[in-house]
Amino acid sequence: MDDMERSNNELFVISGGGKSGRGGASGVKSATRQLSKTVSLVNQKAIQWIQSRVEEVFAQVDDSLFTMAEKAHQQDEQDQLFQAIRAIRVEHSNLVDSFCDGVEERFHHPRNDSPGEDAELDLRAASNGLSLVNNDDLEQQVAIRSMVANIRRDHAEPIAALSLRLDTLLPEKIYDENLPLGPAAICAAFADALDDVEISLRARMTVLKKFELQLANRLGELYEDCNSLLIEQGVLPHIQDPLRERSRHGGEKPPIPGAPTALVEPPLAGEPGVQIPGAADIPAAGMPAGFAAGAGQPGATGYPSAGAGSAASYSGGPGLAPAGAGVPAMATPTLLQQLGHFQMSMPAHTGATGQLVNVTELLQQSLVQSEKSASLHELDSEVIRLVDMLFSFMLEDRNLAEPIKVQLIRMQLPMLKLAVGDKAFFSKGGHPARRLLNELADAAIGWQPGENYLNDPLYREVCTIVEAVLAEYDRDEQIFVRLLESFRQFSARERKRAEVMERRTVDEAQGTARVEASKARVAAVFDALTAERKLPKIVHEWLNRVWSSVLFRACLKEGTDSSAWRQHVLTARDLIWSVVAPMPESSVKMRRLLPVLKKRLEAGAQSLSLSPGDRQRLMGGLDMLYRERQKLGERVESERERRTRERLVQELRREADSVVSIPVEEATNAAVIEEQVAETQVLDESRELPAEQKALPEVEEIQQVVTEAAAANSEDLKPLPSDDNHWQQTYHLKDSWFLLRRAEKLPVRCRLAAIISDLDQFMFVNRQGAKVGVYSRLELAHALRNEELLPLEQGPLFERALEYVVGNCGESKIAISV
Structure with a gap:
């Protein structure tokens, strides 16, 4: 090489x-061998x-x-x-x-x-x-x-x-x-x-x-x-x-890597070790000092056990000894005094991430400095372990922003002192310290750190509470009662301001939704009434300019179940019927309907504060239309009477033909003329009422269409089955908190503030009550499916942390009540 x-x-x-x-x-892999x-x-x-x-x-x-x-x-x-x-x-x-x-x-x-x-x-x-x-x-x-x-x-x-x-x-x-x-x-x-x-x-x-x-x-x-x-x-x-x-x-x-290894005869398995004199004089090496031991993160050195090692490996000397090493256990008052010293010397921390205190290392360091040895009572060691796990969970909780977690983690030592002094602390659900921690976490669940978050009122208040606990708590638990009451008053003021803002936001959204829903329902009425019908221009003007506004106002103020709404829908239906009904068959009904219809139309126009000139022009246009239809009906009726007389004459002529012969040419001309007259009459009637004319829907049918009407859905989302888990979840989300993650935007925490029933929409607001987003039910189900909206954990922070502890610590000799 x-x-x-x-x-x-x-x-x-x-x-x-x-x-x-x-x-x-030897630096070369050999074939895998069987292990003993x-x-x-x-x-x-x-x-x-x-x-x-x-x-x-x-x-x-x-x-x-x-x-x-x-x-x-x-x-x-x-x-x-x-x-x-x-x-x-x-x-x-x-x-x-x-x-x-x-x-x-x-x-x-x-x-x-x-x-x-x-x-x-x-x-x-x-x-x-x-x-x-x-x-x-x-x-x-x-x-x-x-x-x-x-x-x-x-x-x-x-x-x-x-x-x-x-x-x-x-x-x-x-x-x-x-x-x-x-x-x-x-x-x-x-x-x-x-x-x-x-x-x-x-x-x-x-x-x-x-x-x-x-x-x-x-x-x-x-x-x-x-x-x-x-x-x-x-x-x-x-x-x-x-x-x-x-x-x-x-x-x-x-x-040296790559060099051959000398063969060494290993000792026999089970060979007793050799006692080394003076081993007890060697102190434990490598103990980290200070509060940032283990990089200040949960689990940095594992959850502390009864001592700094096992009894079998303990070699004596000053420091924290394992249980069973024959070293007297530290009395609980002494342990509380040590924790009090650690608490008073705890530095202020405003960094980006929280740091847990390694209590075992601090005790070890303190004992070594004082050249003393001690162990921990089994229950005291268990309490230290539980509190460490408790705050480890809080440090990783996604409900809270990092600056808030940094401050809450600083309450580790006061909580540990409470639990050491009162072993039933974990079973007291109403303890003021637990309630204070829950109140702090609950108030901050939707808090987002801005650029100048150090001056944010909530952050400053949380810092003040934590500093007061660290500075004032020794053995008197009343400090937690006093601080809890003070923070509740602050939270009530903050919540009241947020509720006012939220109420305005919700009212505005609901008002907008009602307007959109009313427009959709009015449009549904007109779609049902005017579908596939050619209406005169004056009727279109009445419907679009006057009666749409009358219906919209009735829907907005009184709803679609009110008698006023039904009466106005009936008026619109009667208006359209009055211009498409066949004449003269409907003449009798028209004579009964028109006075009442004109009265209702006049009242509707007056309710919109139309000018007298506009009302007169609109009513005059209808009157002219009705006169034309009346004249048309009279002409049709006159033509029908003429045809009846001619048929009678023809029948008389046929009877006379049996006696007097009529020239063939004259009879043929008369038949052609009669056929042309009949065709003209049929055409006139077909213009008045086509054979395929669709009947107007009844009011109850229109109401059904209105009930199903909704604003147009602009998104192209795949429908979800009714048994889909995320679709079902949309029915159980009132007042839930979420983490909203959108592309190209920072994630924000938001709460479901209102479900707008008119459009079946869901409105989300931030902690201040400002609108963050509005989703339809289908949009919300897809957002939950795609993890655009992540539900945050429900329930008080301390109780959720205890559930985590109970699920991870196994059996404990300390009573725990979630």
Whole structure:
């Protein structure tokens, strides 16, 4: 292998052992071999633990990427983040399988996934632009190197113990560097899997950060479980200090990658460890200090257990001891006093993301500084764990904007003090502290951070409440009662202003909807009455200029079920009938109808405040039309009488023909003339009433058409079946909160404020009561289906967090009431 190839291999090893070409000690993969029963048990336990944790990783990644997309100010950046979300969701199962397969493969072929000194030099050169790798790869490698170093620092003892035990079970010499479950191996396996997904650097670094927080920093749990399993199997059960044990029995340097490994005779399985004098004098190393331990994220070091390790691995010295290590437990008043000191020294935080307090680390640091040792009572340790899980849920809650979550998370220590002092705190649903936290979260559910959100009244009030709790709460719970009452008064004022704005918005939308619905219903009436009919110009003017307004006003003021509406519809029908009815057959009915019809039309025209000149012209036009129709009827009637007389004359002539002969030519001419007269009469009648003339609909039929009338639907959306889940969901959304995501716009939180029944529309408003959007029922169902509208969680924040805790913590000795 030439120098260039060797440098390349060493440089890329940290981003994925499988792709670097590094096998076991010899650097060449051999055929897969069968694992022993004990190693298989360790392998299975590790895979189960990793699968569980990596699922949490991707759940956190999905939420974090979505939150980042919310805050993105550029379209390209937001598109990249949403593309990453989709890619990870599609490849989710493949990622998990590939990661687990990579870990399992390292049991069969242990390899050194850690870069050596040459790779260190290469990375240094890469930072100066002299490497084969690009800056994106370099940034990922640096992140993984830092992650591996932190894990080795924080979990040096359990890693050393696991290395010693697996060294007795595997044919290769096992060091920390080629440990199948070592930090480098697990990080490299994850990087290998992640390399198969094409996402942006920012998204990739977010995935690695969540991997570090949710899995890598919790590897101590896995190491403790695997060591315990091997102890149960009788593999080196009595190691007192694995670091010194390793330096005594296996302290050689790990082999250089690619160099042959010397064969070492492993000790027999179950060989007792060697007691090392003075082991108790060695303090625990690598404890992070301050409130930002573990990067300030949930799960950074796992949920705290009874101490900083297990009783089997505790080596004495000052600090927080595990339960069962023989160290007296810290009294509850002393623990409360310590928490009070932490609370008073808690710094103000106005950053972009919230930070959880690592209470276990703070206690460890305090005890080390005072050169004292103590353990925690089992119930106190359980309370710390529950509160940590509680606020971890709140930190990831999508209902609240990040600046509000930053402030609410700062109440972790006061809530912990309450729960430590009163172990029944989690079962008291009406506790003022719980109610205060719920009120703060409920008031802020629709809050959106603007450019100047630090001066927003709600944000300032939340900050004031949180600062008052941190500054004033010691043991007196009345501070929560007082602050709760103060905040409720503030919320009532804010809500009253928002309700006024919302009422105006809703009234305006409902008024617009009623206008549109009334127009649609009037149009439906005229469509039903005038379809396929040719009407005189004066009738069109009456309908379009006068009677449409009369019907519109009646529909708007009194509705379509009122007697006034039905009377006006009947008037429109009578008006049209009066100009299409056959004459003279309808003359009698016309003489009865016209006086009443003219009276109704005159009243309608007067109700619109038409000028007397317009009313006179419109009524005069109708009168002229009716006179013409009357004359037409009289002419038809006269013609019919004439035809009757002529038929009588013809019959008399036929009778006379039997006595006196009539010339043939004269008789023929008379028949032709009679036939022409008859054809003229038929044509006149056909112009008056065509044979295919459609009957006018009755009022009840028109009412049915009106009931079904709606505004024109402009969208081309696919209809959904009535049993569709999203269609059914539209009937159960009153007062629900949603996250509205529209293309090329920042997501906003909004609430369903009103369902406009006239048009079957849904109106959404923001926290201030301003309109955000209006959807038809079909549009809303499709928006829910396409996740344009995402329903937010319902219920008080504290109770939802407790439900999460109950579902994830298993059995607890602390009473919890949701």
